[in-house]
Amino acid sequence: MKEAEKPHAEEKFCCVSKLKVFLMALSLAYIGKTMSGAYMNSMYTQIEKQFNIPSSLVGIINGSFEIGNLLLIAFVSYFGAKLHRPRIIALGCTILSFGCILISLPHFLLGRHRIESSISPQENSSVMPLCLVNQSLFSLPTEESSTECKKEPGSLLWIFVMVGNIVRGMGETPIMPLGISYLEDFAKAENSPFYLGCLHTAAVIGPFIGSLLASFCAQQFVDLGSVDAGDITIRATDARWVGAWWLGILICALLNLLAGIPFWFLPKSLVKEGETKKPVEMSEKSVVLLHDKTEAKQTMYETAKDFIPFLKALFRNPVYMLFISVTVLQFNAFIGMISFMPKYFEQQFGKSASDAIFLIGVYNLPVICVGYFVGGLLMKKFKINIYQAANIAFWLSSLEFALYFAVFWNVCDTSPVAGLTVSYEGIKQVSYAENTLLADCNRDCDCPLKIWDPVCGSNGITYVSPCLAGCKASRGTGKNVVFENCTCVAASGFSSQNVSAVLGRCEEDEDCGKKLQYFLIVSLVGSFIYSLAAMPGYMVLIRSLKPEEKSLGVGVHGLASRVLAGIPSPIYFGALIDTTCLKWGTMTCGGEGACMMYDIVPYRWFYLGLPAVLRGLSYIPIVAILLILRKKQKSERQVLLNTPVEMQDKEQEEMK
Numbered sequence: 001m002k003e004a005e006k007p008h009a010e011e012k013f014c015c016v017s018k019l020k021v022f023l024m025a026l027s028l029a030y031i032g033k034t035m036s037g038a039y040m041n042s043m044y045t046q047i048e049k050q051f052n053i054p055s056s057l058v059g060i061i062n063g064s065f066e067i068g069n070l071l072l073i074a075f076v077s078y079f080g081a082k083l084h085r086p087r088i089i090a091l092g093c094t095i096l097s098f099g100c101i102l103i104s105l106p107h108f109l110l111g112r113h114r115i116e117s118s119i120s121p122q123e124n125s126s127v128m129p130l131c132l133v134n135q136s137l138f139s140l141p142t143e144e145s146s147t148e149c150k151k152e153p154g155s156l157l158w159i160f161v162m163v164g165n166i167v168r169g170m171g172e173t174p175i176m177p178l179g180i181s182y183l184e185d186f187a188k189a190e191n192s193p194f195y196l197g198c199l200h201t202a203a204v205i206g207p208f209i210g211s212l213l214a215s216f217c218a219q220q221f222v223d224l225g226s227v228d229a230g231d232i233t234i235r236a237t238d239a240r241w242v243g244a245w246w247l248g249i250l251i252c253a254l255l256n257l258l259a260g261i262p263f264w265f266l267p268k269s270l271v272k273e274g275e276t277k278k279p280v281e282m283s284e285k286s287v288v289l290l291h292d293k294t295e296a297k298q299t300m301y302e303t304a305k306d307f308i309p310f311l312k313a314l315f316r317n318p319v320y321m322l323f324i325s326v327t328v329l330q331f332n333a334f335i336g337m338i339s340f341m342p343k344y345f346e347q348q349f350g351k352s353a354s355d356a357i358f359l360i361g362v363y364n365l366p367v368i369c370v371g372y373f374v375g376g377l378l379m380k381k382f383k384i385n386i387y388q389a390a391n392i393a394f395w396l397s398s399l400e401f402a403l404y405f406a407v408f409w410n411v412c413d414t415s416p417v418a419g420l421t422v423s424y425e426g427i428k429q430v431s432y433a434e435n436t437l438l439a440d441c442n443r444d445c446d447c448p449l450k451i452w453d454p455v456c457g458s459n460g461i462t463y464v465s466p467c468l469a470g471c472k473a474s475r476g477t478g479k480n481v482v483f484e485n486c487t488c489v490a491a492s493g494f495s496s497q498n499v500s501a502v503l504g505r506c507e508e509d510e511d512c513g514k515k516l517q518y519f520l521i522v523s524l525v526g527s528f529i530y531s532l533a534a535m536p537g538y539m540v541l542i543r544s545l546k547p548e549e550k551s552l553g554v555g556v557h558g559l560a561s562r563v564l565a566g567i568p569s570p571i572y573f574g575a576l577i578d579t580t581c582l583k584w585g586t587m588t589c590g591g592e593g594a595c596m597m598y599d600i601v602p603y604r605w606f607y608l609g610l611p612a613v614l615r616g617l618s619y620i621p622i623v624a625i626l627l628i629l630r631k632k633q634k635s636e637r638q639v640l641l642n643t644p645v646e647m648q649d650k651e652q653e654e655m656k
Contacts, residue, residue: 019186019270022086023195025262026179027202029093032259033172034206035213036100036252040065040165042214042357045343046245050113050222051106051158052585052593055340059574062339064162066566068099068169073559076174085178086266093260096171100253102164106157107246113222115233115240130471130483131445171256177555186270197376204369211361213251218243219354233479235504236352239452239596240585243353310552319544319628320553322621324560329618331565333611336573343577344607347598348412349516350508363520364527371531379535386543387629389536394622396533400526401615408608410519412512414600415505417454417462418469418488420582421599426461426492430599432582441488442470450586452596456506457489458498464583469501479503540625576606 041062048058076088183195221232222242234240314320345356378384384392414430416422419437423429429436434449447467455466463469463486470487482500489499545553578595580603585593 018266019183021262022182022266023198025259025266026089026175026183027198029089029175029179029256029259029263030199030202031206031209032093032252032256033096033175034203035210036096036168036249036256037065037172038207038210038361039214039248039252040103040168041338042211042342042360043218043243043245043248044339045346045353046218046222046243047158047161048594049240049242049585050110050245051161052587053158054592054594055343055574055577056571057158057574059339059570059572061158061162061165062570062574063567064165065169066562068166068171069173070169070559070562070567071166072170072173073177073555073562076177084268085174085182086263086268088174089178090260090263092171092174093256093263094171096168096175097253097257097260099164099166099168099171100249100256102167103161104246104249104253105164106160107222109157109160112227113242130466130474131442131447131487186272188272193376193380197373200372200376201369204365204372208361208365208369210248210252211357211365213248215354215358215361217245217248218352218357220244220247222246231478233481233503235479236354237346237350238454238504239346241352310549311556313546313549314553314556317544319540319625320557322625322628323541323544324557325621326618326625327557327561328564329614329621331561332569333614333618335565335569337607337611339570340573340577340607344603345516347600347603349512349519350412350415350505351516359516359520363524367524367528368531371528372534375532375535379539384536384539385633386540387626387633389539389543390626390629393533393537393540394626396529396536397622398619400529400533401619403522403526403529404612404615406522407519408604410515410522411604412508412515412600415462415508416460417464417505417582417597418457418492419464420597422461424488424491426459430582430601432599437464437468439488439491441491442468445470450584452583452585454505455483455501455503457486457492457501459489459492460506461489461492462505463488463501466501471501573606573610576610577603580606 044058044062047053047061048055180196180199184192187195219236220243221227222244224244224247236243341360342353342356345351345359346353349356351359379389414421414428416426416428418424419431419439421428421430423436424439424441437449438447445467447465449468451465453465454462455469455471456462457469466474466483466486469483469489470491471483472485472487474481474483476482481503483502484500486499486501489501541554541557542550577598580599581595581597582599583595583597585596587593
């Protein structure tokens with residue numbers, strides 16, 4: 001029987017070679033997967049408020065993506081290259097798209113989002129008394145109704161988000177390892193760096209677009225299209241605001257589904273660029289079609305048998321194992337910070353989620369892209385060896401680490417909130433107890449203590465609710481409601497006759513805005529310096545491995561970073577942040593919901609201090625790597641000095 005003609009790299013789709021079609025499709029898949037990841041990281045604070053869950057639970061949802069990735073990464077990294085790689089990537093894109101749809105599903109199962117408020121609709125439309133003995137009529141449901149509330153399915157719909165995140169992680173798994181190995185197999189050696197550079201660029205474009213999309217969606221109210229804007233009485237800076245988190249993830253689902261389509265029509269293998277026929281064997285990466293099932297099983301058995309020796313060799317490689325230790329420590333720091341950075345901007349600088357996401361994306365992602373490019377260019381231009389690369393990575397990382405401590409001084413003062421951070425007389429204090437919300441000026445008002453419905457008094461102090469501010473009347477409608485005759489505003493010693501309050505927390509002062517700018521500038525410079533160190537650092541990982549160990553070594557490195565950093569980091573960061581909560585929100589049945597306000601001082605120490613400790617510890621294995629490589633370089637020089645010139649020339653020729 002005549003053998004089927006082998007596909008050629010030069011065969012074209014619409015005047016474009018199949019390899020370049022694969023590169024374009026893979027770049028789009030990279031944009032889709034990284035865009036989805038950046039969007040989800042930006043929206044976890046909105047998901048937290050939508051489902052009224054604590055940060056520790058949000059951390060578990062965040063880590064569930066890595067769990068999904070973990071379920072398949074070992075299999076894909078080792079056995080994936082033996083299968084039809086383009087079609088596996090296509091399947092991965094489809095699964096990723098399905099995961100995104102699953103994440104958005106709870107929005108369509110939930111009813112309209114209920115904004116926690118102490119003001120009835122009637123009060124918001126006319127002048128109504130607020131501070132009365134019977135004020136509890138407008139409070140949350142009583143304990144008798146709590147049993148009925150527990151039966152509501154909406155309180156557990158966050159499970160769909162977690163399962164969707166797991167599915168999304170499973171779908172993303174094959175895109176990078178199989179895509180890169182396919183390019184490496186069939187691209188010219190001189191073209192390979194350019195192709196990889198295109199993928200790295202796409203991997204930065206994706207998060208940038210994802211951040212802009214998240215910023216736009218966070219600005220839209222969650223019930224977009226079903227609620228009149230005039231009926232929304234809170235602003236985007238309010239802790240109760242929930243953005244349209246479901247909208248952007250549907251857009252990501254569509255993009256990922258489209259990205260997978262070209263891969264279904266690409267061949268299993270191609271002829272290497274510049275060659276006219278396919279070699280019979282192309283090292284271990286090539287896949288020979290086996291018709292005999294017995295022979296196929298034997299090949300798989302032989303492949304699996306080599307797994308243990310390769311794994312042992314990796315564990316005995318001191319530079320490789322130390323590098324994994326560095327990665328785990330630094331990833332713990334960065335993943336924890338990235339996961340809760342929008343929340344930090346909201347709490348520390350008083351920014352809305354939309355503004356926080358936009359600033360993070362604009363100030364950090366473009367310079368990271370430039371840093372990767374410049375770092376790779378310098379590595380290529382100066383032909384740096386592994387010891388030099390380790391030194392460059394160490395000193396650049398150390399410089400950025402020293403600069404990092406400047407952010408500890410770019411902080412705002414704690415916002416004055418009566419009964420939480422200041423007393424009703426305006427004296428600074430911090431309290432987690434609910435009884436401190438009561439004072440002589442509001443003790444007879446019979447106010448609900450669990451509600452978070454902040455108002456800003458004319459004295460510059462925020463009150464947890466109009467009732468707790470002692471306000472007796474209101475006028476106006478919608479966002480323009482003004483509360484009047486507020487006894488607690490008068491009790492603070494405010495001399496003006498205007499003892500009123502308006503909806504929302506008091507705004508941060510101008511000095512806080514300047515400190516935010518300094519924080520962003522430090523973050524921008526630090527991101528650029530650290531991204532410069534990324535390529536030399538990655539070179540240390542790659543060059544510490546033998547050629548036959550690289551595929552498995554990179555896979556195990558990714559596995560370790562996920563198991564020991566990607567999964568636990570958001571969970572314990574979230575749990576620590578929860579301990580700093582001053583005022584919890586309430587669920588429909590009266591249970592504890594998402595945190596509305598944090599004690600910013602311990603929050604800041606956890607958020608900035610813990611990464612500093614983790615990164616500081618990472619320099620112990622870094623120094624050990626430098627010492628090992630220095631010793632190795634000295635021994636190699638000694639060998640060269642004792643080797644005849646003819647042998648050195650021969651060795652250099654062989655290396656070329």
